[in-house]
């Protein structure tokens with residue numbers, strides 16, 4: 001009986017580990033007029049999942065401070081020097097919506113959203129902050145609004 005319970009316990013933990021996924025987001029130079037994009041720019045994941053950013057050279061992924069759920073940790077990936085290099089992998093432990101940017105290309109609208117589980121806790125705050133930020137973009141104006149409109 002003890003062994004059977006132990007086995008069930010081990011099985012539960014293994015399934016939990018297998019279910020945590022690693023999602024890939026590409027950092028791309030894009031094609032005119034849509035330069036500098038994350039692909040996909042809006043990604044929906046579950047709590048405990050990881051997102052890894054890689055792609056073209058000279059990009060990174062960095063969180064935007066006022067667009068994180070309460071208690072979530074910010075991140076700042078390294079600027080890649082070569083195509084295919086990983087900027088950063090981030091494990092998401094707090095539900096909500098996360099706004100992020102490529103540091104050198106934020107002004108060109110290179111931004112994205114990660115939705116972890118139920119995004120409602122900070123969705124309104126992140127949406128209004130995103131609208132404020134995108135108004136200052138030199139290109140890709142309205143990208144945050146477009147991305148937020150994809151959340152249903």
Ligand SMILES: [Cu+2]
Nearest residue numbers: 059102105110
């Ligand atoms: Cu970039």
